[in-house]
Amino acid sequence: MTLSRALFGKEDVTTMGQLKKKNISIDVERCTGCLICQLICSFTYTGAFNPAKARIVIERDQKEIHFTDECVQNCHLCTRYCVYSAIMRKDETSKVGSIASTEAN
Amino acid sequence: MGYEPLNRGFGGTILHVDLSAGDIWQEPLDLAIATDFLGGWGINQRLAYQHLSPGIDPLSVENVLILGAGPLIGTIAPGASKFMCTTKFPLTGTIATASAGARFGHHLKWAGYDHVVITGRAKGPVYLSIFDDEVEICDAKHLWGKSLLETTEKLWDEHGGCGVVSIGQAGENLVRFALALVDNMASLGRGGLGAVMGSKNLKAMVARGTRGVGVSDPKRFMKLIDSLFERRKKWAGREAVATLGLAALSEVILGQMTFTKNWTETYPADEYYKRSVAPILEGKWLKRRPLACGVCFSADKDVVELTEGEYKGLVLRGERASAGSGYGIRFDIQDHGEAAKVLHTLDEYGLCMVTFNSLADFLIYICEKEIITEEEVGLPLRRDFDSMMNLAEKITFREGFGNTLADGWLETINKIGRGSEKYAVIIKGLDPQIDGRMSGINAFEQVVCPRGPSGQFLAAGVYGVASADSADRFRQLANREGAPEEAINRMLDSPLGVNTGRLARYDEDWAILFNCLGLCGRGFINRFYTPAICAEIYSAATGIELSPEELMQAAERSFNLWKALNVREGFSRKDDVFPDIWFGTITDPWGREARAMDFFKTRPVSREEFEALLDDYYDERGWDIEKGIPTRGKLTELGLDDVAQDLSRRGLL
Numbered sequence: 001m002t003l004s005r006a007l008f009g010k011e012d013v014t015t016m017g018q019l020k021k022k023n024i025s026i027d028v029e030r031c032t033g034c035l036i037c038q039l040i041c042s043f044t045y046t047g048a049f050n051p052a053k054a055r056i057v058i059e060r061d062q063k064e065i066h067f068t069d070e071c072v073q074n075c076h077l078c079t080r081y082c083v084y085s086a087i088m089r090k091d092e093t094s095k096v097g098s099i100a101s102t103e104a105n
Numbered sequence: 106m107g108y109e110p111l112n113r114g115f116g117g118t119i120l121h122v123d124l125s126a127g128d129i130w131q132e133p134l135d136l137a138i139a140t141d142f143l144g145g146w147g148i149n150q151r152l153a154y155q156h157l158s159p160g161i162d163p164l165s166v167e168n169v170l171i172l173g174a175g176p177l178i179g180t181i182a183p184g185a186s187k188f189m190c191t192t193k194f195p196l197t198g199t200i201a202t203a204s205a206g207a208r209f210g211h212h213l214k215w216a217g218y219d220h221v222v223i224t225g226r227a228k229g230p231v232y233l234s235i236f237d238d239e240v241e242i243c244d245a246k247h248l249w250g251k252s253l254l255e256t257t258e259k260l261w262d263e264h265g266g267c268g269v270v271s272i273g274q275a276g277e278n279l280v281r282f283a284l285a286l287v288d289n290m291a292s293l294g295r296g297g298l299g300a301v302m303g304s305k306n307l308k309a310m311v312a313r314g315t316r317g318v319g320v321s322d323p324k325r326f327m328k329l330i331d332s333l334f335e336r337r338k339k340w341a342g343r344e345a346v347a348t349l350g351l352a353a354l355s356e357v358i359l360g361q362m363t364f365t366k367n368w369t370e371t372y373p374a375d376e377y378y379k380r381s382v383a384p385i386l387e388g389k390w391l392k393r394r395p396l397a398c399g400v401c402f403s404a405d406k407d408v409v410e411l412t413e414g415e416y417k418g419l420v421l422r423g424e425r426a427s428a429g430s431g432y433g434i435r436f437d438i439q440d441h442g443e444a445a446k447v448l449h450t451l452d453e454y455g456l457c458m459v460t461f462n463s464l465a466d467f468l469i470y471i472c473e474k475e476i477i478t479e480e481e482v483g484l485p486l487r488r489d490f491d492s493m494m495n496l497a498e499k500i501t502f503r504e505g506f507g508n509t510l511a512d513g514w515l516e517t518i519n520k521i522g523r524g525s526e527k528y529a530v531i532i533k534g535l536d537p538q539i540d541g542r543m544s545g546i547n548a549f550e551q552v553v554c555p556r557g558p559s560g561q562f563l564a565a566g567v568y569g570v571a572s573a574d575s576a577d578r579f580r581q582l583a584n585r586e587g588a589p590e591e592a593i594n595r596m597l598d599s600p601l602g603v604n605t606g607r608l609a610r611y612d613e614d615w616a617i618l619f620n621c622l623g624l625c626g627r628g629f630i631n632r633f634y635t636p637a638i639c640a641e642i643y644s645a646a647t648g649i650e651l652s653p654e655e656l657m658q659a660a661e662r663s664f665n666l667w668k669a670l671n672v673r674e675g676f677s678r679k680d681d682v683f684p685d686i687w688f689g690t691i692t693d694p695w696g697r698e699a700r701a702m703d704f705f706k707t708r709p710v711s712r713e714e715f716e717a718l719l720d721d722y723y724d725e726r727g728w729d730i731e732k733g734i735p736t737r738g739k740l741t742e743l744g745l746d747d748v749a750q751d752l753s754r755r756g757l758l
Contacts, residue, residue, distance in 0.1 A: 024153055027533075029394065030395075031399035032395045032396055032401075032404040033208075033397055033399075034181075034397035034398075034399065034400060034404065035211075035399050035400065036181060036400055036402065039180070039400065040181060040183040042317065043181065043323075043327075045213045046317070047319065047322075047323070048110050048112070048316075048317030048318060048319040049180050049181060049215075050215060050314075050315065050316070050317030050318070051215070051315055052215070052314075052317070053315075053317065054416050059263065060266060061339060061408075076316070080335065081181075083334070083337060083338075083343075083402045084347070084395070084397075084404070086220035100699065104320070
């Protein structure tokens with residue numbers, strides 16, 4: 001078993017991506033682990049709902065959120081579907097518990 | 106080897122695991138069956154009819170575990186997270202289907218499987234691992250004897266991110282109300298699923314899928330999804346759920362579920378609020394973070410960490426923030442930390458909190474009434490921390506009188522005798538979660554539910570239709586559940602305001618529909634769906650075009666098949682029994698005298714009126730009223746001819 005599989009459960013993770021994106025802010029305390037971001041990402045870019053192929057990675061117990069090398073730099077699709085305000089487009093504001101508006105997109 | 110997803114919601118494969126022989130093989134899922142049974146729960150009943158022989162001992166090698174994850178699970182349909190586990194349950198002897206969210210079912214689907222049929226018994230402790238097409242029965246000697254929570258953590262350490270179903274020592278020791286937890290956050294299998302796993306030496310199941318799930322018409326599918334997300338933005342209740350989780354339903358829970366002192370009292374409302382909601386809002390003694398099942402946009406679970414006291418640092422997952430406080434009230438445990446510690450211990454042992462609480466409450470009560478003494482059962486039976494911890498341990502390890510208690514209600518009542526059975530509030534050997542005096546005729550379905558009183562079917566009654574405060578509003582909500590106009594007219598044409606015997610049929614079919622698709626039936630998800638939306642999403646995902654009426658008929662068909670499974674086990678009208686205590690009175694949390702009322706709470710109902718609902722329920726289902734079971738005609742109408750023949754052959758029709 002490779003180290004990457006042991007740690008992240010993926011055989012061939014393209015990178016130990018610790019990428020942060022310039023246009024997305026992360027509030028990891030708000031992440032509930034719903035994985036909806038991973039689903040919209042993988043569906044859009046690979047045609048199937050598949051967190052293993054998502055370009056956003058949620059660590060065990062929602063301790064960390066980061067993006068892989070494959071993540072398209074200007075894309076913020078995941079933020080449009082996060083209802084918990086854990087990931088948000090940097091030019092948006094949010095109240096506790098509400099969804100950031102995506103009208104501007 | 107190349108893998109092509111089916112792109113139809115379904116994975117297309119049933120996995121078979123024979124623990125006795127150590128054999129594993131795949132069977133293609135015939136999608137023709139989906140037109141009749143939709144998927145998930147519905148197909149599970151079909152598999153159960155095929156693989157489960159009637160009359161077996163639930164803890165014997167002959168019992169079968171059937172997992173099922175509906176076609177929407179693994180997609181982005183909000184709330185598509187509940188996978189199913191069908192088996193014969195040790196506490197009740199009924200065939201039923203447990204359900205839970207977290208992320209195990211999703212991984213099954215991402216790995217390409219719709220169902221897993223587990224038979225036999227392993228020679229030594231094992232766990233099942235499902236990683237795409239690598240399916241193995243793994244040695245679990247290093248896990249056996251460990252707590253449930255530790256087992257899951259160890260499996261995560263070893264395998265990385267994956268869905269995990271584990272049992273604790275209670276399941277290993279075949280305690281009849283042992284359950285499993287999924288991802289240490291979601292309960293699976295009230296009534297002894299944990300013991301069934303234990304009886305197979307199956308300590309855990311882990312799954313991870315990297316193959317993905319596709320849908321038949323992506324554009325149509327996402328249009329429906331986006332509409333659901335849009336509507337969620339406008340949902341007035343979203344902030345309350347985000348902050349409080351299940352405690353957002355405190356008024357409802359308080360008004361229906363907070364019986365204590367063995368059903369003779371209720372929690373005082375202000376005490377409940379002080380212990381259950383205030384600490385979350387004030388950030389006192391606990392820190393709460395919302396936790397979601399996979400693909401849920403109304404997370405109502407939480408991770409709670411105690412921030413002070415002797416148990417500072419203790420972490421609980423699930424619906425714990427409010428459960429701990431209620432627990433404390435019921436058993437007079439003043440210290441929040443101690444109340445949380447007992448709950449945590451139940452999770453470690455893998456004991457059903459609901460049955461444990463009810464059984465403990467019953468024991469303490471009959472001890473207070475001097476029907477039994479602490480000396481003769483060898484257990485302290487006080488409303489306090491030490492008694493609860495001791496009871497949990499003795500039951501889990503089957504020590505002394507704990508050995509009798511571990512076998513559940515019927516064994517315990519038989520052993521004690523002395524008329525104790527009249528104090529045990531149970532239906533089909535299982536303790537109900539709502540009270541007929543406070544819920545009134547809305548509690549009816551608990552009496553007829555084939556598994557025994559079920560938490561799954563509370564969703565409609567507690568959160569949905571029962572909230573209607575006018576005939577018009579009722580019509581609207583019942584319509585949303587798939588009840589046809591003429592049925593609604595029948596229901597409203599009643600001196601009870603609404604005939605809840607007739608309503609129960611539609612509540613049940615609606616809940617079953619959710620179980621077939623894989624959607625969570627709780628109000629926070631349920632409220633966004635209608636039969637029309639379900640039909641559209643199902644069709645867009647699977648490519649199987651079904652109208653809302655056909656969808657509801659498939660749910661009805663699946664329900665009748667489930668009932669037939671239990672008719673085969675000998676269940677009938679004689680088992681649909683009301684708890685006597687429901688016909689009395691109780692002081693409600695607001696100090697008022699409560700008794701069973703009609704639907705719109707205009708007047709009390711008599712015992713006769715309440716019990717007469719049985720005839721109406723069977724009639725609305727098209728069943729034999731005397732026997733309380735499906736007729737040959739009804740089964741044939743639904744295309745279940747083979748089932749009708751089977752029951753006939755057994756002299757049951």
